[in-house]
Amino acid sequence: MQIKDELPESIKEQLQHYQTNTTTYTALIRKGGYMPPNKEIVTDAITALLLGKNILLKGPTGAGKTKFAETLSNLFQQPMFSINSSVDIDAESLLGFKTLNYEGEKQVIEFIPGPVINAMEHGTFLYIDEINMAKPETLPIINGVLDYRRSITNPFTNEIVTASTGFNVIAAINEGYVGTVPLNEALKNRFIVIEIPYIQGEQLKQLIFRNTQLTDETVVDLFVKLSNDLIQAVAQGKIAEDGASIRALLDACDLSKHIPARRAIQRAIADKLDEDREREFIMSLAETLFS
Missing domain, CATH: 3.40.50.300 (P-loop containing nucleotide triphosphate hydrolases)
Structure with a gap:
């Protein structure tokens, strides 16, 4: 620099x-x-x-x-x-x-x-x-x-x-x-x-490895993809800004080490939102990525 x-x-x-x-x-x-x-x-x-x-x-x-x-x-x-x-x-x-x-x-x-x-x-x-x-x-x-x-x-x-x-x-x-x-x-x-924007891509991947219990690179890559999709959804007005919270994503990563990833995403991310359509949208992404 x-x-x-x-x-x-x-x-x-x-x-x-x-x-x-x-x-x-x-x-x-x-x-x-x-x-x-x-x-x-x-x-x-x-x-x-x-x-x-x-x-x-x-x-x-x-x-x-x-x-x-x-x-x-x-x-x-x-x-x-x-x-x-x-x-x-x-x-x-x-x-x-x-x-x-x-x-x-x-x-x-x-x-x-x-x-x-x-x-x-x-x-x-x-x-x-x-x-x-x-x-x-x-x-x-x-x-x-x-x-x-x-x-x-x-x-x-x-x-x-x-x-x-x-x-x-x-x-x-x-x-x-x-x-x-x-x-x-x-x-x-x-x-x-x-x-201060959301971090994405390789930086988010390293953050997940460093700050959560996840060690499986394949699963971490899926969470990075989920985060990118959520950020795009916020930009398009499909979900509230809270839905793309990196803090919530890291919580979901930790939970997924012990419970199924889709349920972890529901507890840490989707259920925090007020609108049924927003929760359904997030869970649809989770179903697609973590089927």
């Missing part, structure tokens, strides 16, 4: 280090991490993080966005504080909360930092999963954390918290799902967007 000449020398050196020592497919697989469909995804994510940019991982459910975030955390040897977004998330969920404690016999009010404050103070990664599940009025609280200021006035203590060196934000988004809302432009503009 060629390193762009316009990058600062220090960034080029660090990127060269990651490319030559840790971001090869073999190294990622050995770490049990994310297997990228192409090396550019890893290179671009690392470059953005080295430049102090926030990255937004955008892609279908089960494509490996969280696993990719964990892999980046491992590559940078950075712990990662996480936020699982929902409609119930509020300032306390993000920043922390006050509680009563004792110093000797004296009762005192103590502030317990949340994931945002913890990541900022420790200079580590912050991962915000399904960021578009949070209510639109909640996330602007951390706008200052996500831009050049890298700071926030803690509303619970009135202290200004500035991020330590090493602090970075990785977020993930699933678009179009029930309960999600579009990110407003002010928030979206604070991220570098990286598309």
Whole structure:
């Protein structure tokens, strides 16, 4: 992979280090991490993080966005504080909360930092999963954390918290799902967007060998073909996006080691879908491939 000449020398050196020592497919697989469909995804994510940019991982459910975030955390040897977004998330969920404690016999009010404050103070990664599940009025609280200021006035203590060196934000988004809302432009503009597609072909085959109990190459090839057919079906609008989840496919692979493959596909993939026609479509594929 060629390193762009316009990058600062220090960034080029660090990127060269990651490319030559840790971001090869073999190294990622050995770490049990994310297997990228192409090396550019890893290179671009690392470059953005080295430049102090926030990255937004955008892609279908089960494509490996969280696993990719964990892999980046491992590559940078950075712990990662996480936020699982929902409609119930509020300032306390993000920043922390006050509680009563004792110093000797004296009762005192103590502030317990949340994931945002913890990541900022420790200079580590912050991962915000399904960021578009949070209510639109909640996330602007951390706008200052996500831009050049890298700071926030803690509303619970009135202290200004500035991020330590090493602090970075990785977020993930699933678009179009029930309960999600579009990110407003002010928030979206604070991220570098990286598309995370489903992996296919030989890379998926190696992922199955590495992360499931399957060892029979013939059976693994059938699951790779099933995955390709499911991804095409999603693109054609025949089934919901959940039906092509790589996470669900790996579950089916594990189950198939102990129960018939068609039943494994039913339990791990088909029965998760709401529509009878979608379930029937998937089971028809399973019957054809695993007859």
